[in-house]
Amino acid sequence: MEKEIILLSQVAANHLFLGQFEALRANLLSLRKRKPDLALEILRKIILDGGRIDGILWSSTSTSPSELAWLSTLELPNFDRTSATWSFDVELLRLKVEFILLIQFVSSTALGISHLWPLAVEDGFKADISERDRGSLDIMNKLMHLGLRRLKSDTDYGSSSSDEAAQIGLVDLSCLWQIFLDNADIFSSLCWNIQRQLHWFETYDSNLAISVRAERDQCLSPSALEADTLTGIQKQIQMAHLAALREKSNAGDIQGAFSHIRYLHLDYGVPETEYRSNLQDVIKRIWLQNVNYGENWRRSRDKMALMYVEALSSNCIQLVHSIQLIQDELFLEEIEKHKVSKVT
Template sequence: MEREIELLSRVTVNHLFLAQFEAFRASLLSLRKRKPQLALAILQTIVAQGGRINGVLWSGNCGSPSLLAWLSALELLKFDDASSIWNLDPEILRLKVEFILLVQVISSRVAESIRRLVDLESIEKEEVSIENFESRTEDFAEGANLRDFNGDLVDSVNFLDRISDLGLQRLKGDIGIGNDDMGPSDVVVSLEEGELQCLRKVIFDQAEIFDALCCNIQKQVHWYDPYDSGLAISVRTEEKVSLSSSEEELKPLTLIQMNVQMAHLDALRECLKEDDEDGAISHLRFLHDDYGVVEPEYR
């Protein structure tokens, strides 16, 4: 039996490092039947690290650490007594891992836009090299604008990475990994309101995902403080009270949420000034009256 468990463990880890999640899941289920504590420990390790496991060869089947963490969290919550895992409520565990995944989705899409712009810039340079001198001044100016735009997107990706780090930091805090237990790359992450301005264009380009991210944040806020709104939300359990989050911890999340709302609200006002009703409607559907923006701002 022990030999079988050892071989099955090796197969499971092999699939993990090849990012073959379905095969990993299948072997993990087999391992769970034979030694559930080991299967649980593997999943806990993945989720606790946000899927950031050194040496994994990311694939089309599982292309990022956050996706690995999300899929692993779903498997983790299938264990019989999921609520006892780290003494953390399953819902808040799911929300915190989902937050990291949503940020990664946005970051990946912006990174893909940067790659396309880099390819476009390379093509334009080749075209300029064979054109006459009179056309070059204008083309170089356009190229400079493209580089500036590309730089803004790079800044956005870097900032999104910080938001992802913040999400992982909050997850580790809830599962009992304190600053003393964090690795050298795990620095305390904080966000300032002014820094969020670099995301304005990305917010519009990825409006649907940002809306899902804001919804996730709202659920986290309600989980920690169900009396924060007029909605009838069930009373917190003793476990939730013991894990109560300070207002300071939630502040970065609500800042993100509020800035997304203000971006759409400002854009809506501009559309109305230009009599662009269709444009205004496109922003209107992303506005929510309980996402941190004070009521007078909507008038």
């Protein structure tokens, strides 16, 4: 039995460094039957390091460190989560790894960074990119390091990365707005990932206040500071879409403005009044076409229907209700105008 364990361990290591994840997975499942703690320890090392292990030859089945860590988390349900080797929560670990996977993906597509980023960015490479992209790279680098440090935290629900979170909290993320817009679907997934992580913060730390704090609280706990940083990312993504929606609406591009509605969500840190004012402007522009019955009236109705389609795609029922409320108010204004005209 001991020889089998040693052999399986060696073969698993070979598959790991050759980037052959499916073969690695098969070996770990075999090793789990013989020595589950050892198999779990191998997975633990891969996941908590974010897949960043020196010497791995990346392949089509394991293209990057973040993907390797992500695939490894999918194997955790096969193990005892209360093992003496490692006590973990599968869902929270998966969310943490998903965070760095999304950051890695958008950095690779938007900035052309290799899969070894951010640990192997050479000075020569940074000199070849523009000043704007260099600033974006530095911020994405901090986000990646925050995600990696959170994976290495001692507990599954908190984090000791207060310094990292504080650094990001002081950064102006508005320079990433164009990247947010160009990769809207990815950052929408990132916002949803953050929202689920914040749910875990609230579940395990009843004293954590994300949005509302007493003015006297000058020093936040690491968990609170980290949660504040994550909500800040959500807020900046929302502000980017609201600004783009407003710009396109002012330019008369109603269809273009609609394309941003599906990415809006009222639980992402932006005051509801911001959403309401921007949506009201778009709806009023559509409403101006709603004069008498005829072709213009039908076009106006079709545009409102399309707006509701986009709002429903946002997975935020409050957003739909907000649009309904604005539309109802415009109906009431129109009714009042007709009453006045009849009286006069």
